[in-house]
Amino acid sequence: MLKTRASRQTWLFVVMALLVLGAGLGLRDPWPSDEPRFALVAKQMVDSGDWLFPHRGLELYSDKPPMLMWWQATLYSVVGNWRVAFLLPSLIAALGTLWCVVDLGRRLWTRQVGLYAGWALLFALQFTFQAKKAQIDPLVVLFITLANYGLLRHLLLGPAWRWWWLGWFFAGIGVITKGVGVIALLMIVPAVIGSALHWPRVRLHARDLRFWLAPLAFVLAIALWLVPMVMTALATRSGEYLAYMDDILFRQTAKRYAQSWDHHQPWWYFLGTMPSMWIPAFLAVPWAIPAWRRRLQRRDARYLLLLGWWALIVLFFSIPNGKRDVYILPALPMFCLALAPLLPGLLRRRDVQWLLGAFTLLLSLGTLAAGLAALLGKPGFETRLMQTRGIGNGEMNALAWAAMAMGGWGVASLLLFGRGRRQLALVSTLTVVWVLYSLIGYPLLNDSSSARGLMRHTGQRIGADAELGLVAWKEQNLLMADRPAATFGFNEPWDAQLAAAVEWQQLAPQRRWLLVHEDALLPCIDRSRAELAGIANRRRWWLVPGAAVQGRCVASAEERERERRLQREE
Structure with missing residues (x-):
């Protein structure tokens, strides 16, 4: 009976993940700012056959490594439809990240904890929003999370040498995806501290020669792209290729980190980003902090590694002047994993239930009010929107009714699930918000948002x-x-x-x-x-x-x- 119940819970999570993340696939074209750029580069790869030096129009595109564009071009070769292919990498990456988190939770704690971690991540605003966009970030989050998965399998559950090497390998793949994949290796820092202080469970196994072979896997992963690109540029002696190599290897990586030239923000920027972008999971942090402190006092190395790595990521991205909210996204899966063991107890608290109910009600009334205002209020707002974005009156009315449906569903969910199950009302509301946005919003906004x-x-x-x-x-x-x-x-x-x-x-x-x-x-x-x-x-x-x-x-x-x-x- 327990096995059957666990299986049902797992399959429910899988179905919900596919529904929330997959809704709207094929219903829209790439939307700015980044999606059309990557899709255009991928399309030109397919059309020209040149996959090593990506082009944007007549010019080489050196802002980002071509990993995402490779995925898009490859998947187009399989499905033959750009509307599907350009979003598939993000969907696959998001599902892969969820699997890593759920499986790690199961191995480090229990199956139930793994599912709690998965639910927290699936509905975290920043994760869902990025998973439904065709940008590089979902892919780099996948590779960093895979690297974390491999490292943790060795450091906490090992020795597991294959996973140790794979952790370093996927960190290298993260580097050739967006340059920041190396941050996964910061997981070793709290592991070294825990091992030096003789915390239970955490072991480096550094005396074994196999430990020191891991950097070779890291270098191998980077060389898969770097060696052919550099060799081709040097062999052809093309000024265009050499300029591409210099820009992507130096200006767009180390120099961009050390001398940020855009998106300047104060050092505390991410301390405001996480509470706003990691909701609803972040709502539990005020209760989680004392619980985490108690577990660290008991020398639980699982929390040392997860929380220590999270803190190092925040510090790493807070140092340069240039900051964007998406930079901190790779830390979200490990945050949800550290939070998951506490959720069963926290959800039994009245104050937590009250907060979840208030958040769900606020979200529901906000969408309901927005829809009513668009339909019944003064026409100034929607007129400006139609003039600046080229949206027709019929589309505006349909979007307004969709917003009202979201809000009405949220209120109904609160009434249906009652006081003690506000988390279910929140999950129900967020599911409908994302599904209606995808199935209704995508087609209505596509012409004006995509230039179609x-x-x-x-x-x-x-x-x-x-x-x-x-x-x-x-x-x-x-x-x-x-x-x-x-x-x-x-x-x-x-x-x-x-x-x-x-x-x-x-x-x-x-x-x-x-x-x-x-x-x-x-x-x-x-x-x-x-x-x-x-x-x-x-x-x-x-x-x-x-x-x-x-x-x-x-x-x-x-x-x-x-x-x-x-x-x-x-």
Whole structure:
């Protein structure tokens, strides 16, 4: 009977994870800011066959290693649909991370603890939000969590040499995914402290030669990408390839960490990020802290390693000036694992139940009020939203009804589950919020958020036989164009792009059109002869025929400075 009940609980978790994370798969295109960039690079990999040096348009893309793009291109080769393939890596990575956490909880404590850790992670706001986006972060979280899994299997349950080596190997894979995979190895620091102080359970087994072979696995993982890339760049002696190698190996990694040039935040930034982004699990922290302290006083090495690693990750990312909320995401799985053994006891407390109920009620009333305001309130807000994002009135009404459904479901869940099971009401509410957002929100917002509607209208307007050039373009414009589009650089100044595009257009002015970001239009373009193509991603785009160009397109010093400022803001 116990085995059957445990099996049902496990399968319930699996089904819920697939429902929450998989809902909406295939219902939308890539949305900015990062998704279209990675999908475009992956698509160009497939089209060109060059998987080693990724391109964005005509230029090499060196901001990030190509791991995510490799996954997307490979999965497209399997499923043959970009709408599915671009999101599949995040879904697979999220499910893999959940498996690591659940299995570690089972091995370090009990099956029930593992499931509690999985539930806490599945519904943590930042985890779910990122798992439903096609960014690099879900993949790097998977590889760091796999590295943690291997290290903990050896340090707390070992010796387990294969897992020890795999832990180092996946840390290396994390490095070639986003550069920060090495932070998984910080798990060794609290392990060394615990071993030196003779805490029970934690052992390094450092006297065995096999212990010191692990760094080779780390180097091997990095070499899988680094060696072919460097050898090709050096063999071809291409200036473009050498510049790519220098940028991705030095400027985008060590230099970016030591001399952050964007996203400047105060040192305490993550102390505010975690309480807001790790809810609802983080709501239990005020009760968890004294419980953690008692367990550390009893020299429980499981908490020493998990909590010590979490603290080191926060410290690591707090040192540089540049900080983003997503940087701290890799620490979330181990936080949930450290919290899980305490949850059965905490959920029996009245004050915890009251807090969960208040949070669920606040979430429900907030979504309900937002929906009612959109339907019955003054039209100013929705009018501004429709004007800036290009959302139609019908879509706004449908989104409002969806928000009301979320709020109504949350209130009904609180009434149904009663006072002693507020955690079930919260899980029920969050499930419906994510599912409705995915199944209803994705299709309604897709045209305006992805530039799909803009590019479809552009193709229809210029006709099947026309050629299209893009100026001051974003990745979604090239990705979703219905024909091969000419580009004139991505990082080039907008006025230089426009000048080159006009020269290209004048070679066949009757057949060639330009799609131009409104902020890049210079006085050489007669707007009375151009057409507003549409609004996408809060940007206005104009279709410029050859007859609308009057004279040379040369920017003044004031216009060039304005363009540089706008490009930085983009």
